Amino acid sequence: MKLLIKGERTVFSVPRTAVRGLLLIALAVLVTAAYFLPQILITGAAADLYCEKVFPVISLLPQAVSGLFIFSLTETVVVIGSLCLIGVFITILIRGAAILIKQDLKHFLHYLYVVLRKILVIALILALSFELMHGINYNRTGVIKRMHLYGEERPYEDYEQTLMWAYAGMVNARMRLGEDYNGVAHMSDGFGSVVYEANAGVDMISAAYDLGLSPNFIHAKGVMLSHAWRYTDIVGVYDPFLGEANINTDYIDILHFPVTVCHEIVHAKGYASETDANTIAVLSCINSKRDDFKYAGYYYIFMRLWGTVADYAEHEGVTMTDYASRPDFQPVLRDMTAYSMYCDSFNTGPVADLISRLSEDVNDTFLESNGQAGGTDTYTVPRDTYVEYFCRYIRADA
Numbered sequence: 001m002k003l004l005i006k007g008e009r010t011v012f013s014v015p016r017t018a019v020r021g022l023l024l025i026a027l028a029v030l031v032t033a034a035y036f037l038p039q040i041l042i043t044g045a046a047a048d049l050y051c052e053k054v055f056p057v058i059s060l061l062p063q064a065v066s067g068l069f070i071f072s073l074t075e076t077v078v079v080i081g082s083l084c085l086i087g088v089f090i091t092i093l094i095r096g097a098a099i100l101i102k103q104d105l106k107h108f109l110h111y112l113y114v115v116l117r118k119i120l121v122i123a124l125i126l127a128l129s130f131e132l133m134h135g136i137n138y139n140r141t142g143v144i145k146r147m148h149l150y151g152e153e154r155p156y157e158d159y160e161q162t163l164m165w166a167y168a169g170m171v172n173a174r175m176r177l178g179e180d181y182n183g184v185a186h187m188s189d190g191f192g193s194v195v196y197e198a199n200a201g202v203d204m205i206s207a208a209y210d211l212g213l214s215p216n217f218i219h220a221k222g223v224m225l226s227h228a229w230r231y232t233d234i235v236g237v238y239d240p241f242l243g244e245a246n247i248n249t250d251y252i253d254i255l256h257f258p259v260t261v262c263h264e265i266v267h268a269k270g271y272a273s274e275t276d277a278n279t280i281a282v283l284s285c286i287n288s289k290r291d292d293f294k295y296a297g298y299y300y301i302f303m304r305l306w307g308t309v310a311d312y313a314e315h316e317g318v319t320m321t322d323y324a325s326r327p328d329f330q331p332v333l334r335d336m337t338a339y340s341m342y343c344d345s346f347n348t349g350p351v352a353d354l355i356s357r358l359s360e361d362v363n364d365t366f367l368e369s370n371g372q373a374g375g376t377d378t379y380t381v382p383r384d385t386y387v388e389y390f391c392r393y394i395r396a397d398a
Contacts (some may be wrong), residue, residue: 020113027120034127038136039371047139051270052212058132063216063243063268072221074239074246079225126241134240137272138370140212143279147209149388156309156316162301162390163309164321169298171328173291174335177254183331184338185254188292191247195220197293198261201284202269208287211280213269218245220261220268226250231352232359236260238267251342255335258285258296274367274378279385299332301386308383 042050066073092115100108144150177185187194199217206213223229226248235248235256245264262281271277285297306323313320323329346352364375372378391397 017109020110020117024113024116024120027117027124031120031123031127034124034131035135038131039139042136043139044141047136048141048212051137051140055133055137055270056214056216059214059243059268059270060216062133062241063218066221066242066244067217067219070221072223072244072246073242074221074237074244075223075225077242130240133243134238134267134272135370137270138372140271142273143211143271143276144382144385146211147389148392149279149385151384151388154384154387154391156312156318158387158391159305159309159312160320161395162387163305165390165394166298166301166305166386167323167329169286170295170302170332173295173298174331175328176291177295179331182338183334185292185295185331185335187252187254187257188290191222191249191252194258194261195265197288197290198258198265198284201288201293202262202265202280205280205284205287206269211271213266213271213280216269218243218265218268220245220247220265222247222249231346231355233346233356234359234363236264238264243268251339253335253339253342254292255296255299255339258288258290258293259300272370273372274376275381278379278381282381282386283389304381304383305386 096108096111096115099111174185177188179185189197195218198220202213203215205211221244223246227250229248230250237246238244239246245261245268247261247264259278259281262284263277266277266280266284271280282297282300285293286301288294288297310320324333346356360376367375367378
């Protein structure tokens with residue numbers, strides 16, 4: 001800082017380097033605040049109001065733009081953007097080195113300042129966009145609380161009845177599905193029809209239980225590089241910047257595919273929590289008119305409760321039904337075997353394992369940073385949730 005005397009006035013002159021440094025620090029603080037403050041300040045009733053009234057309006061434009069294209073904009077941006085970023089990074093390095101060699105340190109620092117300023121401005125825009133399109137949605141009242149799917153521990157009979165209900169729904173839906181020559185069931189319709197049914201099912205559940213989901217239609221997109229993407233063990237992703245639901249279509253597995261599509265659509269309609277997204281997705285499937293959706297939803301509940309009920313039965317000293325040996329369960333076993341064989345085809349060595357672990361760690365860190373205690377464990381819906389749903393809404397306990 002310089003002190004200059006001009007007549008009777010004292011003028012302070014701050015070096016440009018200090019001003020630029022302070023500006024970069026201010027931008028970095030703004031980026032951090034843009035990412036964390038909305039989730040800290042907008043909670044409770046304010047978050048619910050934002051998610052139900054404001055989010056649908058904000059997300060309408062990017063989702064409408066995404067719907068104009070039949071291909072995944074997210075995939076296009078990731079592939080082309082990654083190549084462009086590599087080119088930009090190399091260009092920055094070459095130009096910076098040239099300035100440092102041909103000119104002097106002063107010009108190099110100015111160049112570095114300009115680059116960092118642009119990066120921080122872009123980061124600020126992305127942070128704000130993420131919070132408006134997804135981050136704040138983590139703070140809304142959860143589905144389990146809104147639907148009162150919690151309570152005291154229930155007796156074994158309630159767990160057993162819930163399991164029997166899920167089993168009956170699963171095998172009855174499976175009986176009405178067609179099979180290929182291997183005896184494996186597949187989806188009844190094409191991808192476009194699945195997306196329409198998923199939107200309708202999610203909207204129906206939202207209206208029936210007053211969940212406040214966005215009414216916007218979500219044009220979920222299949223990803224062309226699904227086979228390579230499958231090595232990450234990721235079957236779907238919501239892009240909060242474009243408001244786009246992206247689905248892995250490498251193997252359209254009837255046991256999981258309908259739930260996956262509904263799950264990502266729920267994210268795009270305003271629920272960020274993985275637990276909430278899976279809960280709504282499963283309820284949407286079991287209440288669908290389509291047997292392939294019903295099959296996937298009931299299968300999810302049955303598999304979630306099967307082991308728990310078996311342990312409960314052993315603890316209570318009672319004999320549990322041997323579902324695995326029942327004739328009507330054999331078609332389900334064929335579907336499970338086919339899916340298992342598909343998954344095993346990606347266990348091809350240490351590189352595949354490394355990709356899978358890195359993907360898991362990144363996703364876990366992302367969820368933890370957004371206040372989701374347990375990280376990727378939040379994908380798992382608590383077992384008691386389905387028991388409470390059966391007792392309260394199906395058996396209709398008082």
